Amino acid sequence: MQSHDFIQLEDTYGAHNYKPLDVVIERGDGIWVWDVAGKRYMDCLSAYSAVNQGHCHPRILQALTTQAKQLTLTSRAFRNNQLGLLYKELCELTNSHKVLPMNSGAEAVETVIKAVRKWGYKIKGVPEDKAEIIVCANNFHGRTITIVGFSTDPHSREGFGPFTPGFRVIPFGDAPALEAAITPHTVGFLVEPIQGEAGVIIPPAGYLQDVKKICEDRNIVLILDEIQTGLGRTGKMLAEAHEGIEADLTLIGKALSGGFYPISAVLSNKEVLGVLRPGEHGSTFGGNPLACAIARTALQVLVEENLVENADRMGAYFLEGLRRINAPHIREVRGKGLMIGVEFHPDAGGARTYCEALMREGLLCKETHDNIIRFAPPLVITREDIDWALERITKVFSQK
């Protein structure tokens, strides 16, 4: 079977809720993937930052196979010998006090919404069913009904209502807007440190410090969605460290398994998670021993291979190289660590055509919205790899 046969199968039998580039990948190793015809590509998306440790990392693979032979799932009706170790290691690594494991990012977001509402009623004293959570315009937090209900992207919302009430939207990067939106019923502020899906939007310096102070002063839980920015992507273990703050609740997912398994977690510094009592929240697969063993090793790889420092150094090098490209269609190059966005002028013909041209050159990346390309390769990338990428990117961006 060839590429077009696989594509036809997907188109015939699958729901069309994605519009992928027409590359059919069958193998991956580090920053590289190969399609069914054997052509090699550099992966500059990393499954939206789930593969920070590189494709099929041998140590994580070993942890997976070893644990899979031993024990995979007990449900939380019983305990297992991996969960407590993951909790301890995660707390030590991120300076947190408590952990709640789930599977997908969206489930972690749903979990904090429940926990923060309950905290509002039990601890803050908000009247029953009145709790409000403030979120930002152009957010991306996942795809459930509640989450898309507070999205401002029409594609995410339209046709899916009615939605869950209790959310209020303010502009991103605007601390005074947060201050102004707070009411006596506000329980939490949910925000991404850098908006990834919106197109790598970096807030003004000092923003996280400002919102942290506002949340503290007004007794509101600060929830940072670090599902994409976390675990090294921006050159720090958590992006909050760029501003030296600690959120009350932090969400992680994606790279928590190095791409091997869906694993997410809520990390808590305040006793918000303490309001959840037995029977009030859970997940059959959440915290299963296979997930825990994989996550423990995926975290060890980040630390022991210095991938966070590498993201910082290689990110700066990549950014500098991209900024040197002298192409009139480029409007802005921005980024932190290896989370990089290139925005084109609206009349450049759309980012998608550049992604397709880069694919032909052997480099995979994806447009976000019409005019932005995100470059987010695995954190194991080297200077030579980036030189290789820049050569191709320069050629493609200079062509039109």
Ligand SMILES: *Cc1c(COP(=O)(O)O)cnc(C)c1O
């Ligand atoms: C990917 C992502 C999510 C959702 O994670 P899923 O595992 O796809 O449910 C939530 N927030 C952010 C910032 C993300 O990047």
